[in-house]
Amino acid sequence: MPVDPMIVNPTLGPFRKMLAEVKGKGLSGPDVDQMAAVLGRMETLAQQMGDVTAYMGQLTQENSFQQFSDAYSRVLAGAARAAAKDMSDEELLAQTLGAYEKALQTHRSGQAGDAAAHTIPTLERILALGRSGVSYPVFLRQVEEQGLMRALSGSAGATREALEKDLAFAKESWFPVRVEQAERILAAYDQLVAEAPFGQPDPLSLELARKRIEWELEPLHRRWTAVVDRWSHVLELLVDWLDAHTSFAPGDERWCPPDGNPAKAEHNIRRTKECAPGDVGYRLAILGEYFQLGFDDIFTHETFRTEYTARRVHWSDARLALIRETFPHCVLGGVAPAALVARAEQLHPHGDVRPDAGKAPPWGTPLATPFG
Amino acid sequence: MDQRHQEYLAYYEARLRNVAGNPLYPHTEAAERALCDALRSAPTLEAFRERLEREKLEVACAVARVRDQATARAALYDELEEPVRAGPEKAVLALLDSRAFTDVQSLTEAVGAIEGEWRQRIAADETLIEELWSDWKILEDVEECEQAIVPHAWHPERLERAARERRTGAEHHHQVTLPETRKFIPDYQPDYQALWQVRHRRKMPLADPIVQRRIACHRRYRGID
Numbered sequence: 001m002p003v004d005p006m007i008v009n010p011t012l013g014p015f016r017k018m019l020a021e022v023k024g025k026g027l028s029g030p031d032v033d034q035m036a037a038v039l040g041r042m043e044t045l046a047q048q049m050g051d052v053t054a055y056m057g058q059l060t061q062e063n064s065f066q067q068f069s070d071a072y073s074r075v076l077a078g079a080a081r082a083a084a085k086d087m088s089d090e091e092l093l094a095q096t097l098g099a100y101e102k103a104l105q106t107h108r109s110g111q112a113g114d115a116a117a118h119t120i121p122t123l124e125r126i127l128a129l130g131r132s133g134v135s136y137p138v139f140l141r142q143v144e145e146q147g148l149m150r151a152l153s154g155s156a157g158a159t160r161e162a163l164e165k166d167l168a169f170a171k172e173s174w175f176p177v178r179v180e181q182a183e184r185i186l187a188a189y190d191q192l193v194a195e196a197p198f199g200q201p202d203p204l205s206l207e208l209a210r211k212r213i214e215w216e217l218e219p220l221h222r223r224w225t226a227v228v229d230r231w232s233h234v235l236e237l238l239v240d241w242l243d244a245h246t247s248f249a250p251g252d253e254r255w256c257p258p259d260g261n262p263a264k265a266e267h268n269i270r271r272t273k274e275c276a277p278g279d280v281g282y283r284l285a286i287l288g289e290y291f292q293l294g295f296d297d298i299f300t301h302e303t304f305r306t307e308y309t310a311r312r313v314h315w316s317d318a319r320l321a322l323i324r325e326t327f328p329h330c331v332l333g334g335v336a337p338a339a340l341v342a343r344a345e346q347l348h349p350h351g352d353v354r355p356d357a358g359k360a361p362p363w364g365t366p367l368a369t370p371f372g
Numbered sequence: 373m374d375q376r377h378q379e380y381l382a383y384y385e386a387r388l389r390n391v392a393g394n395p396l397y398p399h400t401e402a403a404e405r406a407l408c409d410a411l412r413s414a415p416t417l418e419a420f421r422e423r424l425e426r427e428k429l430e431v432a433c434a435v436a437r438v439r440d441q442a443t444a445r446a447a448l449y450d451e452l453e454e455p456v457r458a459g460p461e462k463a464v465l466a467l468l469d470s471r472a473f474t475d476v477q478s479l480t481e482a483v484g485a486i487e488g489e490w491r492q493r494i495a496a497d498e499t500l501i502e503e504l505w506s507d508w509k510i511l512e513d514v515e516e517c518e519q520a521i522v523p524h525a526w527h528p529e530r531l532e533r534a535a536r537e538r539r540t541g542a543e544h545h546h547q548v549t550l551p552e553t554r555k556f557i558p559d560y561q562p563d564y565q566a567l568w569q570v571r572h573r574r575k576m577p578l579a580d581p582i583v584q585r586r587i588a589c590h591r592r593y594r595g596i597d
Contacts, residue, residue, distance in 0.1 A: 275523075
């Protein structure tokens with residue numbers, strides 16, 4: 001069975017279009033033949049193979065996309081060379097501006113994607129320079145001196161505007177390591193601008209700075225999320241253990257199976273009551289072994305205070321207080337005190353979670369904790 | 373030197389200023405300087421164009437830039453102890469040492485082919501560490517079932533759950549992960565020993581004994597041991 005046309009058509013569509021364009025211009029030769037041969041092979045494989053991943057894997061192994069693109073580039077470059085050979089400077093300028101005008105129209109129409117939209121002001125400046133009446137070499141020099149070529153090549157996320165967006169996103173997301181990363185990359189960008197002869201940062205220098213910063217901070221980000229995941233799990237276990245003692249437990253989806261079988265629900269509740277203390281002990285041992293944190297340390301740890309301030313700790317303050325008070329009772333063979341169970345029943349469900357959960361305050365809000 | 377000649381010289385001098393004195397671009401600076409010198413010493417623009425074509429001065433600029441870029445990236449990756457990511461950069465440098473390019477298109481294609489080949493090698497090298505880190509919590513869940521202190525009555529159920537998780541992990545590895553990865557990288561084999569090398573070890577920011585234990589757990593979870 002052939003690969004689904006819903007996959008094949010969007011994949012091969014651009015290649016079919018490029019071949020048709022080349023043939024439409026009356027171009028021919030071995031490179032055009034190779035484009036046709038590679039596309040033919042891709043079409044044949046699509047008919048022969050049923051599995052999409054296997055199909056894409058085969059195309060990758062055969063390097064089909066690259067082979068086609070290389071041949072296409074050769075065809076276009078050959079045509080351009082032939083046309084440019086005897087061109088005057090005026091004709092070269094007109095041809096160059098025509099190409100930029102075409103790119104601008106594509107970018108304005110949104111066909112080139114969001115990232116390309118950042119290049120619109122640069123393209124407009126290039127076109128304005130070219131149409132200002134200067135000669136071709138003066139146009140080339142001004143484009144170079146105004147850093148417009150570098151600005152264009154920096155369209156893939158390396159403009160200041162894009163880096164500022166990265167920083168704003170990191171702040172909105174309240175990931176401190178990501179904020180530090182975005183701030184350091186932006187600072188590197190500004191430093192390179194200050195050093196650049198024409199006010200645009202050297203793309204290679206920026207690339208290297210960025211790689212180094214990301215490399216340095218990746219372990220910190222991984223560690224941060226790992227700590228959060230581990231203490232979150234401890235809190236969830238304590239909530240479950242106390243709630244398993246409440247009157248609402250038999251009907252709660254944490255224990256009640258889809259078929260509503262009360263015996264199964266009872267079994268599940270008993271499991272939580274009897275096993276959660278051991279599980280909490282195991283998880284706290286992990287927290288201690290990995291990060292040298294005990295139960296009380298959770299609430300003063302930077303990760304907790306950050307998550308709490310960002311309103312990603314979705315429990316209400318009353319529920320968090322209950323979690324802390326539950327902990328000493330959650331021991332093997334232990335039973336939740338009636339007073340705590342009553343408070344859990346009172347809070348459930350609307351008082352369990354904070355009303356503003358998930359609505360992060362502005363970045364920079366002082367870190368808070370529910371326990372003073 | 374007529375006005376147009378001067379205008380072209382000003383353009384090439386602007387290009388040179390973009391890289392002059394930047395320690396990342398020694399070869400590019402030399403090539404751009406050679407181009408400027410050729411233009412400056414040419415009696416006419418026509419003579420310059422002939423020399424440009426004859427000596428492939430623009431191609432030399434492109435080759436120099438590729439060489440400088442690959443050198444800088446390779447140096448960074450060496451410093452960061454990322455030998456696999458340094459691989460394509462060193463392969464590009466080896467290519468430039470072994471082959472003379474007479475047109476930019478061939479250069480672009482040859483470099484593109486190297487980058488394409490190495491993208492797969494890099495993906496293969498980083499597959500295991502990413503899988504291990506994403507499976508880390510499942511490994512803890514399995515260990516919790518087996519080691520948390522709970523009443524004896526629950527042991528059979530919890531041990532069965534741990535066994536079930538392991539069966540799922542092994543099935544997924546042998547029936548999905550390996551075949552799917554091998555569609556792109558036919559000789560892919562997870563290399564657990566390589567996880568101790570800096571480029572992977574740093575992605576597990578925990579103490580050595582913990583990492584050692586989890587690697588052993590992961591091999592069991594995947595049905596390798």
